[in-house]
Amino acid sequence: xxxxxxxxxxxxxxxxxxxxxxxxxxxxxxxxxxxxxxxxxxxxxxxxxxxxxxxxxxxxxxxxxxxxxxxxxxxxxxxxxxxxxxxxxxxxxxxxxxxxxxxxxxxxxxxxxxxxxxxxxxx
Numbered sequence: 522x523x524x525x526x527x528x529x530x531x532x533x534x535x536x537x538x539x540x541x542x543x544x545x546x547x548x549x550x551x552x553x554x555x556x557x558x559x560x561x562x563x564x565x566x567x568x569x570x571x572x573x574x575x576x577x578x579x580x581x582x583x584x585x586x587x588x589x590x591x592x593x594x595x596x597x598x599x600x601x602x603x604x605x606x607x608x609x610x611x612x613x614x615x616x617x618x619x620x621x622x623x624x625x626x627x628x629x630x631x632x633x634x635x636x637x638x639x640x641x642x643x644x
Contacts, residue, residue, distance in 0.1 A: 541617035543591060543610065545598055550591045555618055559589045583611060590614050 537554035544550075555563070566582045584599050587610065602610065 541613070543594075543613065545594070545602075550594045552590050552614065552618060553592060555590065562589065583607075587611070587614060590618055 540554075541552040542549050543552070563586050566585060570578060570582060584596060587599055588594060588596060591614070599607075599610075
């Protein structure tokens with residue numbers, strides 16, 4: 522039997538490439554495209570929250586999801602972010618997880634939005 526008639530998909534060629542990263546405390550953390558397992562775990566975590574959830578429970582889930590998206594990022598560093606930083610981080614991660622190209626404007630847009638709402642440092 523000849524291989525010329527075999528349809529072939531090389532999944533290694535489809536493998537995600539890092540296309541987004543953050544910098545925190547001078548350290549770069551590359552984001553990774555969500556795997557099916559990440560997606561399922563994120564979905565299960567959100568479903569487990571239910572309708573009567575506390576802000577702490579919501580934040581704990583957000584931290585877990587960010588740690589899945591940015592392996593190696595210390596949990597304590599996420600928990601010690603300011604409100605404007607965590608809002609910008611979550612928005613950035615949601616917009617870029619799985620995308621091939623990242624622009625600096627995502628962070629600039631988040632800063633501009635925070636400033637317009639009076640939540641930016643020095644506002």
